[in-house]
Each structure stands twice: as C-alpha cells, then as structure tokens.
Amino acid sequence: MGDVNRQWVLAERPVGRAVRESDFRLQETPIPSPNSGELLIRTLYLSVAPVMRQYMLDGAGFEKPLAIGDVMRGRGVGVVVESHHPDYAVGDIVQAKLGWQQYVISDGSPWWMMYKVHQRIAPYSTAIGVLGVTGFTSYLGLVDIGEARAGDCVVVSGAAGGVGSNVGQIARNLGCSPIIGIAGTDEKCRLLTQRLGYDAAINYRSENLDQRLGELCPDGIDVFYDNVGGNTLDTALLHLARHARIVLCGRISEYLDNEEQPYTLRNYQRLHKRMARMQAFFIYELEADFPRAEAAMAQWIAEGRLTYAEDVLEGIEQMPRALMRLYEGENRGKQLVRVDAAAETYGRGGDQARA
Ligand SMILES: NC(=O)c1ccc[n+]([C@@H]2O[C@H](COP(=O)([O-])OP(=O)(O)OC[C@H]3O[C@@H](n4cnc5c(N)ncnc54)[C@H](OP(=O)(O)O)[C@@H]3O)[C@@H](O)[C@H]2O)c1
Numbered sequence: 001m002g003d004v005n006r007q008w009v010l011a012e013r014p015v016g017r018a019v020r021e022s023d024f025r026l027q028e029t030p031i032p033s034p035n036s037g038e039l040l041i042r043t044l045y046l047s048v049a050p051v052m053r054q055y056m057l058d059g060a061g062f063e064k065p066l067a068i069g070d071v072m073r074g075r076g077v078g079v080v081v082e083s084h085h086p087d088y089a090v091g092d093i094v095q096a097k098l099g100w101q102q103y104v105i106s107d108g109s110p111w112w113m114m115y116k117v118h119q120r121i122a123p124y125s126t127a128i129g130v131l132g133v134t135g136f137t138s139y140l141g142l143v144d145i146g147e148a149r150a151g152d153c154v155v156v157s158g159a160a161g162g163v164g165s166n167v168g169q170i171a172r173n174l175g176c177s178p179i180i181g182i183a184g185t186d187e188k189c190r191l192l193t194q195r196l197g198y199d200a201a202i203n204y205r206s207e208n209l210d211q212r213l214g215e216l217c218p219d220g221i222d223v224f225y226d227n228v229g230g231n232t233l234d235t236a237l238l239h240l241a242r243h244a245r246i247v248l249c250g251r252i253s254e255y256l257d258n259e260e261q262p263y264t265l266r267n268y269q270r271l272h273k274r275m276a277r278m279q280a281f282f283i284y285e286l287e288a289d290f291p292r293a294e295a296a297m298a299q300w301i302a303e304g305r306l307t308y309a310e311d312v313l314e315g316i317e318q319m320p321r322a323l324m325r326l327y328e329g330e331n332r333g334k335q336l337v338r339v340d341a342a343a344e345t346y347g348r349g350g351d352q353a354r355a
Pocket of ligand 1 (some may be wrong): 016048049051113134137160161162163164182183219227251252253267282325326327330332333
C-alpha cells in the first residue's frame, strides 16, 4: 500500500446530472498518527451506494453536507493497525464510516457507527454487503416493513442490485411464492432466476411491465419491495392484492430528476381500493434490529440457503467508476471496491481480540 494515504475528495457537485469522474480528485497525504483515545484503521474494502451522489449534493438529510475538498463519505471494512483506544486492539476488523481513503483515524465515537466484525463464515467484504447495512436493509425491509409471510406473492424492483439480490432469497426462505424480480437486462434476469431465488424475472427495458405483472401475479402482489420508484412503482400499484404492503426502500429512477418537478404517482388511488399500505423506512432507524437481521442472514449462509452476489472492482482508483456503475446499471449484486489486495489475509486465525 506504500507509505502515503490516497484519498478521493469532492471536486465538483453533480447538480442536475449524473456523477462523472471529474467530480472527484485523488490526493496523497501522509499516513496520520493516532493520539491517545484514537485508532488508525487501514481500509480493506469500501462500499458504494446510490445515496453517495446525494452526499455530494446536500448530505442526504441525515449527514452534514460535504464541502468541496472534503474526503468522500462512505462505509468500509478495515483492520486496526495502531490503537490507543481501550476498546480496540491491533488486528481487529471493523466496519465504519471510513470514507474513500486508504487510512483513517477514528475515536470510535457514535458518529462512526463502528462495529467489530465477528463473523468468520464469509469474506470480510460481506460485512458491508450481505452481513452489513445492505443485507439488513434487504431483511428488515422485507420482514419488518413488508411483513412478508409464507404464500405471499413478492415482487422486487432493482432485483439484481445490492439490496435486491438478497430480497428474493429471503422471500424464498420465508416460504413466499411466487417471487418476481424486475431488472434492466436479460443477463440480470437470468441471474435472478438461476442463482438469486426468484421464480421469474421481468426485463423492464424490453418487456411490458404492466402486462407481465398481470401474467405472473394473477392473484395480485402481496408485497412490492421497491428500490426504483417512478413509473415502476406506479405500474406495480395497478396489480396490488387486498391488504398489500409496499416497501419504499429507494427510488433510484428519480434521483437524477429535478427536485422541483418530482415524479407524481398516477395510480395511488389503488392503495385505497386494495386497503394497501405503503411505508418508507430509513435503515439506520432500525439499528437496534441489526443483530437479529445479521443472525438470520448468517445462519442462512451457513446452511447454504443464502448466496451473496458481490461485484468487486480492484483498487481505490476505481471508486468514482464504481459509483457511476450504479447509475449506469452495470453492477450485478452489491458494488464494492477492494482497496487492499491482501484484504482477506488480515486478522484471521487465532485472533482472540476479535472473538
Ligand atoms: N431505505 C434505506 O434506508 C435504504 C438503504 C440502502 C439502500 N437504499 C436504496 O435502495 C436502493 C438499492 O440500493 P443498492 O445499494 O442495492 O443499489 P443497487 O440496486 O445496486 O443500484 C444500482 C442499480 O439500480 C438500477 N437502476 C439504476 N438507474 C435506474 C433507473 N433509472 N431506473 C431503474 N433502475 C435503475 C440498476 O439496475 P437495472 O439494470 O436493473 O436497472 C443498477 O444496477 C437504492 O434506491 C438505494 O438508494 C435505501
């Protein structure tokens, strides 16, 4: 990794447009030294999520806005390489808001939302994927917000993305049927049905979504897990079963729209007709439930009932590209960047500090 700390900083705000490479600048600084009460973390993997474009604009409501020149914000998995903090030892693997950089100093205070990584059944990358906030979003969104039950017809938009790639399998493990995924290419649709637990898939770009939902969900949709919003959500409203639940997880199709002219739902009266419920959630409000979600997901992985799809780019240079891929529909499963090529070799084997 060398003796410098490479960091991506915000260079320009993507106002009214997609993110581009020139919105970021890669800078080199010395590796910082931790003081008393602090720890130095070396980044192993960084997560990429659609909300990061929002961080570049206004802070997404729950975070302080980034200034031009600030290090880009984001979660990652890292290894503690120096510690003057009583709760952390060298070799601990942690996941926290590490930012887009190779090294970071933390005081472990609540803002960092730092968790030790204890699981050993899967690669560390999963701590910011299926066994991290992304996986908890899939699980708690479907189970707690969607109240999915055995026999429910479940439809998922953005089904081949980070969140969606888990939702179909969770629905299968709960006994839901049929489970339908919506994605943007035929190749993704094959991934959904061959590997990710979906009974059928709809390519929203080449097929008539309204017609296909009618064919595949003749008794209506009990749970619509929505990652996309806009016209996809509007069309799904036409196919609700009685007492349907709509989980508003995300609305990536609207993120580039002008906020002054937001998408307006045409079919919302269907909620009334079907006595349906539509509920949004913010995953960090459900933090108390993370251990329950992690336990369920880890058990399913151990039993071979949950596979995880990760799309991993190599090297911190790839961070801007990784974020752009989300908006271009390039990623299959959870988009990650491996920042340290030796990531999986740290902290393993007899490291009692992590047990
Ligand atoms: N509520 C919460 O607390 C919470 C937490 C985490 C994430 N989220 C939200 O959940 C959603 C999924 O997050 P993720 O991290 O798993 O991202 P993701 O689904 O991996 O996002 C990328 C995918 O979105 C699809 N997409 C991009 N532009 C689109 C468009 N204009 N119309 C339709 N689909 C489009 C693409 O797939 P296709 O090729 O299929 O189009 C792309 O591969 C996002 O909306 C995110 O903001 C919410």
